[in-house]
Amino acid sequence: MKVSGRHYRTIWVNEDGWSVDIIDQRWLPHDFRVETVRTVDGIATAIRDMWVRGAPLIGVTAAYGVALRMREDASDASLDAAWETLHATRPTAINLRWALDEMRRVLRPLPVSERAKAAYRRAAEIADEDVELNRGIGRNGLEIIRTIAAKKKPGEPVNILTHCNAGWLATVDYGTATAPIYLATEAGIPIHVYVDETRPRNQGAHLTAWEMAGHGVPHTLIVDNAGGHLMQHGMVDMVIVGTDRTTANGDVCNKIGTYLKALAAKDNGVPFYVGLPSPTIDWTVRDGVKEIPIEERSADEVSLVWGRDEDGKTRQVRISPEATPCGNYAFDVTPARLITGLITERGIADASAEGLARLFPERSGMAA
Numbered sequence: 001m002k003v004s005g006r007h008y009r010t011i012w013v014n015e016d017g018w019s020v021d022i023i024d025q026r027w028l029p030h031d032f033r034v035e036t037v038r039t040v041d042g043i044a045t046a047i048r049d050m051w052v053r054g055a056p057l058i059g060v061t062a063a064y065g066v067a068l069r070m071r072e073d074a075s076d077a078s079l080d081a082a083w084e085t086l087h088a089t090r091p092t093a094i095n096l097r098w099a100l101d102e103m104r105r106v107l108r109p110l111p112v113s114e115r116a117k118a119a120y121r122r123a124a125e126i127a128d129e130d131v132e133l134n135r136g137i138g139r140n141g142l143e144i145i146r147t148i149a150a151k152k153k154p155g156e157p158v159n160i161l162t163h164c165n166a167g168w169l170a171t172v173d174y175g176t177a178t179a180p181i182y183l184a185t186e187a188g189i190p191i192h193v194y195v196d197e198t199r200p201r202n203q204g205a206h207l208t209a210w211e212m213a214g215h216g217v218p219h220t221l222i223v224d225n226a227g228g229h230l231m232q233h234g235m236v237d238m239v240i241v242g243t244d245r246t247t248a249n250g251d252v253c254n255k256i257g258t259y260l261k262a263l264a265a266k267d268n269g270v271p272f273y274v275g276l277p278s279p280t281i282d283w284t285v286r287d288g289v290k291e292i293p294i295e296e297r298s299a300d301e302v303s304l305v306w307g308r309d310e311d312g313k314t315r316q317v318r319i320s321p322e323a324t325p326c327g328n329y330a331f332d333v334t335p336a337r338l339i340t341g342l343i344t345e346r347g348i349a350d351a352s353a354e355g356l357a358r359l360f361p362e363r364s365g366m367a368a
């Protein structure tokens with residue numbers, strides 16, 4: 001998307017033709033920094049420490065991590081070691097595993113001499129595929145927004161609530177939950193977005209608010225716990241979120257707090273949608289609550305908060321006593337029964353095995 005009038009993706013091959021440039025999202029919204037990564041270990045650090053984050057972007061970044069490794073050593077042992085190093089970075093987003101398996105599927109049969117070039121080619125294809133998947137989600141989600149807009153008074157905005165950041169910063173471009181928002185804005189449909197700050201890393205406050213401002217989308221930053229109140233007072237027309245892993249039955253794993261939004265939406269009759277690119281579907285899992293591994297991250301993410309002080313210096317401050325233990329569960333699972341629809345690149349699916357099988361018949365047979 002555009003940053004100060006210039007188009008960016010979140011990841012690209014440097015002009016040297018081999019190193020990998022990424023937007024280092026840790027410093028947004030105050031600083032826009034690009035980092036150049038030159039090794040598979042550097043890519044692993046970037047994923048683990050959330051320089052880059054978001055399920056689709058994590059997958060693409062890992063694919064380029066394999067390519068960087070193949071450039072140095074394209075042996076079977078090196079390929080397997082790269083897979084292990086990158087797979088160990090974050091456990092929840094299925095896109096990471098999917099991309100690593102896809103890279104190994106493509107590279108394993110090739111002569112060692114051909115693997116580096118093939119790895120860069122496949123990584124670039126996965127990045128381009130992500131953009132097209134998100135454009136498809138945008139087109140399909142736009143129709144939902146258009147239908148809601150038709151029932152509003154002329155000029156009255158469609159009020160959309162979103163959680164965390166499932167925007168272009170979580171993908172290669174366009175985003176998943178935000179793709180319909182961007183296309184609706186471009187179509188001239190009046191919309192307004194409630195942006196959940198999304199504790200503890202505040203991806204909403206840091207990233208989604210920055211994206212919305214950059215794209216001229218009217219928005220309001222709210223604390224995570226305000227969503228239910230807004231829904232009770234008829235201030236939200238729809239909720240749309242992203243996902244890090246969706247099961248064959250339509251259970252949706254997403255940033256912690258998503259489940260609570262879905263409960264509030266159900267209780268208030270607010271439609272709850274998920275932007276779902278098909279590589280994020282884990283066809284081998286049916287019960288998301290029981291089977292999806294939930295990442296637990298550092299206590300520091302809960303007890304320390306990043307921000308910019310009055311002198312313009314970015315710093316961390318501690319918000320709890322030093323000795324206070326912290327729980328930091330990075331994701332939760334929203335059961336399919338709470339979900340109105342899954343917005344995929346192929347259309348809107350009911351959140352069920354049948355709904356997903358209707359859109360993806362060639363894959364649904366994989367369900368356990």
Ligand SMILES: CSC[C@H]1O[C@H](OP(=O)(O)O)[C@H](O)[C@@H]1O
Nearest residue numbers: 053054055164166170242254255
């Ligand atoms: C388009 S999927 C984005 C998804 O990833 C985020 O998690 P994290 O920032 O920890 O990578 C969040 O769950 C978003 O919905």
